[in-house]
Amino acid sequence: MRYVLIDRCLELDKGVRIRTVKCVTRGEPFLRELDRYPPTLVLETLLQTGAALARVTAGGDKRSFLGKITEAEFPAFAQAGDRIDVLVEAIQSRPDGTMLHGEARVDGALVGRAEFMIGFLPAELVPAPDPKADERRRLTRKAIGLPPVEEA
Amino acid sequence: MEDNEIISKVTECVANALGRDEEEVKLESVLSRDLEAESIDYLDITFQLEKAFGIKIEKDELFPQKIFQDARYVSDGVVTADGLAFLEQKLPYADIASFRVDPKVTAVPNLFTVSLLVNYVKTKIAA
Numbered sequence: 001m002r003y004v005l006i007d008r009c010l011e012l013d014k015g016v017r018i019r020t021v022k023c024v025t026r027g028e029p030f031l032r033e034l035d036r037y038p039p040t041l042v043l044e045t046l047l048q049t050g051a052a053l054a055r056v057t058a059g060g061d062k063r064s065f066l067g068k069i070t071e072a073e074f075p076a077f078a079q080a081g082d083r084i085d086v087l088v089e090a091i092q093s094r095p096d097g098t099m100l101h102g103e104a105r106v107d108g109a110l111v112g113r114a115e116f117m118i119g120f121l122p123a124e125l126v127p128a129p130d131p132k133a134d135e136r137r138r139l140t141r142k143a144i145g146l147p148p149v150e151e152a
Numbered sequence: 153m154e155d156n157e158i159i160s161k162v163t164e165c166v167a168n169a170l171g172r173d174e175e176e177v178k179l180e181s182v183l184s185r186d187l188e189a190e191s192i193d194y195l196d197i198t199f200q201l202e203k204a205f206g207i208k209i210e211k212d213e214l215f216p217q218k219i220f221q222d223a224r225y226v227s228d229g230v231v232t233a234d235g236l237a238f239l240e241q242k243l244p245y246a247d248i249a250s251f252r253v254d255p256k257v258t259a260v261p262n263l264f265t266v267s268l269l270v271n272y273v274k275t276k277i278a279a
Binding site (some may be wrong): 068070092094095096097099117119122152 | 192195196199202203209211217259
């Protein structure tokens, strides 16, 4: 769970939008010697949130990957104790990928914004099923509150 | 839509997707060889064209993957007559006539030029 940077999914409208929350705590290894939460991790939360939306929208046993980040800005920093509210919306969806726009806010103030592309691996590149990893992913999704991925 | 407008919009899409200046994008530019497009860029170009022209591009319609899975289509690294017929059917907007002169399978990526994209968009808009 260490590198899952979403604490909870609040809303997922398949193919349209997803809202998640990431709470920043002093106990995180990234904050042991820093006052400011690294913007790259805000970006990672945006990307993980977008990938979750794209994955649920696509269904089946697809594997997603980050294709491109076409725009990104981080006008302010989050700090320990902050709750980061994330909203990611699909701009364009195709069977082989999705373009998304996401914003991360703390108390309404923008701390991160990005436009990015999530692609799906062609079927021949999808690794063979790994029951242990699949179960780990299923439990993680359940813990976050993400809906199960439907069969294609 | 006028041809010039289509060319201008396609050029903008390719430049955006590949992080290039529009002046670098010529009709004859090969996406991979001249503009250094990588696999993920083809998906980006597809997104850009769909948005710019309000068209729907089916998976594998513009950039078909695994074109030559069938052994009948390639022999000793050269595209066979059956393969050329398949290419013409799969990519009717590509310059297959020029490709026929030296139909090496390694030259297939060179079919994917900016001009191909323009012809493709024209076909889609006319449909």
